[in-house]
Amino acid sequence: MSSQPSAVAPSAASGPTVFTLPNLLSFSRLLGVPLFLWLLLGPHADGWALAVLMLSGVTDWADGALARKLNQMSRLGALLDPVADRLYILATLVGLVLRHVIPLWLAVAIIGRDLVLACTLPALRRRGLTGLPVHYLGKAATFNLLYAFPLLLIGSQPGALGAVAKPIAWAFTIWGAGLYLWAGGLYLIQFRRVITGQAAV
Structure with a gap:
């Protein structure tokens, strides 16, 4: 691993296509965030909330694997993936604090x-x-x-x-x-x- 990290510049090689299968999976992860938070704080449907969280984990792995296998890596996908991770972390932290778990x-x-x-x-x-x-x-x-x-x-x-x-x-x-x-x-x-x-x- 280099001791001189390089910054990430916008890549012209990134494909312009938005509606690829990996990107659609990433979008589905984003749509699951409010659903997860509602299940956790509204009806306290913990089983369904866990199912949404686990499905998010599966799609997190799948979107990256498919992007590499199908050669559909894109700048949008590279941005959506960490955004979805951060939103799930934020939503879960808020929910667990309000539920007095952490x-x-x-x-x-x-x-x-x-x-x-x-x-x-x-x-x-x-x-x-x-x-x-x-x-x-x-x-x-x-x-x-x-x-x-x-x-x-x-x-x-x-x-x-x-x-x-x-x-x-x-x-x-x-x-x-x-x-x-x-x-x-x-x-x-x-x-x-x-x-x-x-x-x-």
């Missing part, structure tokens, strides 16, 4: 990290860049959190299954939150290198 400070720490990184985007765009390269640590953090959230919901239920799921859920949560904040620090270092001209563009 403490408010944990949600604030995770959401605050994304808000800090969002502040770097205008400076990058002024330099003709759409963002920074996705770090493997950030992917690992998102993976942990997206596994932690459904387990936290299961762990909040009474019974043997909830008792087994709860410690596993909190293990994923602690690791995921720690890696998420660490990855945020690495992105800020990448941002500084780009702004100061130390990183290749």
